[in-house]
Amino acid sequence: MLSPSGLRQRARLIQALRRFFIERGYLEVDTPVRVPAPAPEAYIIPEPSGDWFLQTSPELCMKRLLAGGAERIFQICKCFRQAERGSRHLPEFTMLEWYRAGIGYRELMPECEELFLALARELTGGDRLETSSGPVSLAAPWERLTVAEAFARHAPLSAEAALAAGRFDELLVTQVEPRLGLGRPTFLHDYPAALGALARLRPDDPAVAERFEIYVDGLELANGFSELTDPAEQRRRFAAERQRIEADGRRPGPLPDKFLAALAAMPEAAGIALGVDRLLMLLAGAESIERVVTFTPEEL
Amino acid sequence: MYTTSDLRKGLKINIDGQPYIITDFQFSKPGKGQALYRCRLRNMVTSNSMDRTFRSNDKFDKADLEERTVQFLYAQGDEYHFMDTKSYEQMALTTEQMGDAVKYLIDNMEVDVLLFEGRPIGVTVPTFVNLTVTAAEPYAKGDTSGSDTKPVTVETGYVLQVPPFVEEGDKLQIDTRTGEYVTRVKE
Numbered sequence: 001m002l003s004p005s006g007l008r009q010r011a012r013l014i015q016a017l018r019r020f021f022i023e024r025g026y027l028e029v030d031t032p033v034r035v036p037a038p039a040p041e042a043y044i045i046p047e048p049s050g051d052w053f054l055q056t057s058p059e060l061c062m063k064r065l066l067a068g069g070a071e072r073i074f075q076i077c078k079c080f081r082q083a084e085r086g087s088r089h090l091p092e093f094t095m096l097e098w099y100r101a102g103i104g105y106r107e108l109m110p111e112c113e114e115l116f117l118a119l120a121r122e123l124t125g126g127d128r129l130e131t132s133s134g135p136v137s138l139a140a141p142w143e144r145l146t147v148a149e150a151f152a153r154h155a156p157l158s159a160e161a162a163l164a165a166g167r168f169d170e171l172l173v174t175q176v177e178p179r180l181g182l183g184r185p186t187f188l189h190d191y192p193a194a195l196g197a198l199a200r201l202r203p204d205d206p207a208v209a210e211r212f213e214i215y216v217d218g219l220e221l222a223n224g225f226s227e228l229t230d231p232a233e234q235r236r237r238f239a240a241e242r243q244r245i246e247a248d249g250r251r252p253g254p255l256p257d258k259f260l261a262a263l264a265a266m267p268e269a270a271g272i273a274l275g276v277d278r279l280l281m282l283l284a285g286a287e288s289i290e291r292v293v294t295f296t297p298e299e300l
Numbered sequence: 301m302y303t304t305s306d307l308r309k310g311l312k313i314n315i316d317g318q319p320y321i322i323t324d325f326q327f328s329k330p331g332k333g334q335a336l337y338r339c340r341l342r343n344m345v346t347s348n349s350m351d352r353t354f355r356s357n358d359k360f361d362k363a364d365l366e367e368r369t370v371q372f373l374y375a376q377g378d379e380y381h382f383m384d385t386k387s388y389e390q391m392a393l394t395t396e397q398m399g400d401a402v403k404y405l406i407d408n409m410e411v412d413v414l415l416f417e418g419r420p421i422g423v424t425v426p427t428f429v430n431l432t433v434t435a436a437e438p439y440a441k442g443d444t445s446g447s448d449t450k451p452v453t454v455e456t457g458y459v460l461q462v463p464p465f466v467e468e469g470d471k472l473q474i475d476t477r478t479g480e481y482v483t484r485v486k487e
Contacts, residue, residue, distance in 0.1 A: 043334050083305055086327025169333035195332060223331050249357055
C-alpha cells in the first residue's frame with residue numbers, strides 16, 4: 001500500500017500531467033473502459049468482462065473521436081492486460097494517451113521532451129534525474145536512434161535477421177533495452193513494418209513503421225506513432241495480427257468494425273501511450289512498479 | 301503441469317528429468333512484444349545453476365519431490381542407510397548425496413531426506429546437533445600464535461575450532477549451517 005507521501009507524489013504527477021495538456025489546448029476525454037472489440041494485437045491479451053473486454057488501451061475509442069472532429073485530446077485511464085506481472089508490469093495499470101490531428105510522429109517527439117522536462121521540474125525541481133545507471137539529463141534534444149541502428153550497435157544480429165529468426169523481442173529485452181536512455185532519454189524509432197499494427201509506414205521506406213518508443217535508464221515508458229488512417233490497410237493488419245494470435249494458440253476476439261468504419265474519416269494524426277506508473281517509478285527513483293501504485297493485485 | 305504464470309522464486313520444476321528450484325525470476329515484455337520469463341535455476345541434485353528463458357506457451361512438469369523423516373541406521377562403505385520412522389522402509393544415500401551431513405551424523409539421529417521421484421537425493425540434518433568430543437589437545441598456555449581457539453575432534457570424526465576450555469568428553473552444540481561451535485552442553 002502506498003504511504004501518504006507516496007500518495008501525494010502520485011497525485012502531483014497526475015495533476016501536473018493534466019495541467020500540461022490543458023495548457024496546450026488538449027481536451028480531456030473519458031472513453032468507456034469496457035468494450036466489445038479491443039484491437040487485435042499478437043501479444044496483448046485482453047481481460048474478458050462478461051461478453052465484452054476491459055480495454056487494453058483507449059486507442060480505438062480516442063481515434064474515433066478524432067474521426068468525429070476532435071483535434072487534440074488526452075486521457076488518463078486504467079488499462080488491463082492479462083498475464084503481465086513483474087517488476088515493471090501490472091495487469092491493471094494507469095495509462096496516459098494523447099492524440100493530435102495534423103502532425104506525424106516526428107512532431108510528437110519535441111512535445112514528449114517538453115512534457116518530461118515540465119514534470120521533472122514540477123516533481124523533482126530540476127532537469128536531471130538520478131537513475132540506477134547514473135544521472136539522466138532531460139534537456140532537449142534527446143537521442144534519436146533507429147531500431148536498425150540500435151540492433152547494429154548492441155545486438156549480435158541485425159534487426160531484420162533477429163525478426164526473421166524469431167528473436168527480435170528476446171534481443172530487444174536482453175541486449176538493446178538495457179543500453180537505451182543512459183545519460184539522456186532515447187527515442188527508439190522506425191520499427192520493422194510488422195511491429196506497428198496501427199502505425200503508418202514511412203512513405204519513403206515502407207519497410208519501417210513510423211513508430212517510436214521512449215526509453216530512460218533502460219525503462220520503456222511510451223509508445224507513439226503516426227496513425228494509420230487507411231481502413232483497408234488497417235483491416236489487413238488486423239487480419240495478420242489475428243493470424244499471429246491463432247498461431248499462438250489463442251482465439252482472436254471480434255474485429256472492431258465500428259473503428260474500422262470510422263477510420264476513413266480520421267485525419268492525419270499522431271498519438272502516444274505513456275505508462276503513468278512507470279513514469280512515476282522514474283521520477284521517484286523506484287526500482288519496482290509496486291512502489292508507486294496504491295495497491296498491487298497481491299495486496300487486494 | 302505448471303504454466304508460465306505459475307513461475308516464481310522458489311518454485312520447483314522438472315526439466316529434462318531433473319529437479320530444479322527457481323532461485324531468481326524476472327518477467328520482461330516489450331509493450332507490443334512477446335513476454336519473456338527469465339529464470340535462474342538450481343539443480344537440486346547437483347547444485348549446479350543455469351539460466352533459462354521461457355515463453356508464454358511453455359509448460360512445466362512439477363518436480364515430484366517428497367520429504368520424509370528418517371533415522372540413521374549405519375554406514376557401510378560409501379552408503380549411508382536410513383529407516384523411515386513411519387513406514388519402517390529402508391533407504392540408502394551415497395557419501396556424495398550426503399554432502400556435509402556426514403560431519404554431524406550419529407547412530408539413531410533423525411534427519412529429513414528429500415526424495416525425487418521416490419529416490420533419495422539429499423538430507424537435511426537438524427540446525428543444531430550435540431556431539432561429544434573424542435580428542436582434544438590440552439591448550440598450550442604459552443601459545444604465542446595469538447589464536448584463542450584450538451581444534452578438537454568429535455565422535456563423527458569432524459574437526460572444528462573451539463575455545464581453549466573444551467576438554468575430551470565434553471558435549472558441544474554445533475550449528476550445522478555453518479559447522480561452527482555454539483556452546484558446551486551440560487548433560
